[in-house]
Every structure is written in C-alpha cells, then in structure tokens.
Amino acid sequence: MEDKQVNEQKYRRRVYEIVKKIPVGRVMTYGQIAAILGEGYTPRTVGYVMHAADTENVPWQRVINSQGACSTGRMTVPVNLQQQILEAEGVKFNEKSRCDLKVYQWSAEGFEEKEKEDEQPSLFR
DNA sequence: AACTTGACGAGGG
DNA sequence: CCCCTCGCCAAGT
Numbered sequence: 001m002e003d004k005q006v007n008e009q010k011y012r013r014r015v016y017e018i019v020k021k022i023p024v025g026r027v028m029t030y031g032q033i034a035a036i037l038g039e040g041y042t043p044r045t046v047g048y049v050m051h052a053a054d055t056e057n058v059p060w061q062r063v064i065n066s067q068g069a070c071s072t073g074r075m076t077v078p079v080n081l082q083q084q085i086l087e088a089e090g091v092k093f094n095e096k097s098r099c100d101l102k103v104y105q106w107s108a109e110g111f112e113e114k115e116k117e118d119e120q121p122s123l124f125r
Numbered sequence: 126a127a128c129t130t131g132a133c134g135a136g137g138g
Numbered sequence: 139c140c141c142c143t144c145g146c147c148a149a150g151t
Contacts, residue, residue, distance in 0.1 A: 011148075030133050042146045043133035049148080051132050063132075071132045082132085
C-alpha cells in the first residue's frame with residue numbers, strides 16, 4: 001500500500017535527509033550530494049530530486065550548482081528567489097549571481113560528524 | 126517499453 | 139571567462 005510508495009521514494013529520501021541537515025548560511029552543490037550518496041547518484045538525478053522536493057520541509061535553497069550560483073534563476077516565480085532567500089540567510093552573491101563556495105560550501109565530513117553527534121547520547125557532547 | 130526532459134558537472138575551444 | 143558538448147540517471151509522457 002503506502003509503504004510501497006515510501007519504498008519507491010527511498011531514492012529521493014536520501015537526498016532530502018542530507019539537505020535538511022545543511023545549516024543556515026551554508027550551501028552544498030548537487031555534485032557533492034551525489035558524491036556522498038555514492039553510486040547510483042549523479043548531479044543530474046540529485047537536481048531532479050531537488051526539483052520535486054517539498055519546499056515546506058526541505059531547505060532546497062541551500063543547494064546550488066558547482067559554480068556557486070542558483071540554477072533556478074528563470075524557473076522560480078519571483079526571479080532569483082533562491083538567491084534572495086540565501087542572501088537573507090547571510091550568503092553574499094556578486095554581480096554575476098555567484099557566491100564564494102570556499103566560504104559557504106559545507107563539507108561532507110561535517111555532515112558525517114553531525115550524524116555521529118546525533119546518534120550519540122548528548123551526555124558526552 | 127522507448128524517447129525525452131532536466132534545480133548538473135567536467136572538459137575542451 | 140564564456141559557450142558548447144558529452145555523460146549521467148530518474149521520472150514523466
């Protein structure tokens with residue numbers, strides 16, 4: 001029944017799980033997410049999955065392309081909506097609508113560490 | 126079941 | 139630095 005549907009969306013689910021953990025003011029690239037998830041995942045598919053993401057529960061705006069720019073320029077209803085949201089979170093873009101990934105890109109290792117912290121009882125934290 | 130599309134990325138010109 | 143091409147794989151038609 002529904003479980004079947006859930007199982008089918010497992011692929012997307014993994015992408016969302018990562019995106020949901022990106023801190024405010026930080027960004028990740030589609031390719032990076034694909035690399036973390038491993039085989040079967042490519043920047044293309046990650047982007048496709050993000051398109052279908054639930055904008056209410058997933059901070060989709062924190063996922064940008066490897067150029068440090070938003071790929072949503074023309075599709076978001078208010079143009080460059082993604083960039084506007086990120087700017088509101090503290091990410092600065094230049095005139096070419098690009099941000100410095102060296103500053104804002106969040107490392108995958110930080111993600112794993114955070115995962116560990118989450119699993120650990122907060123006693124030792 | 127096959128073809129097309131797409132929120133990408135790397136490489137070459 | 140900008141533009142074009144190819145590879146990549148899920149989802150929609």
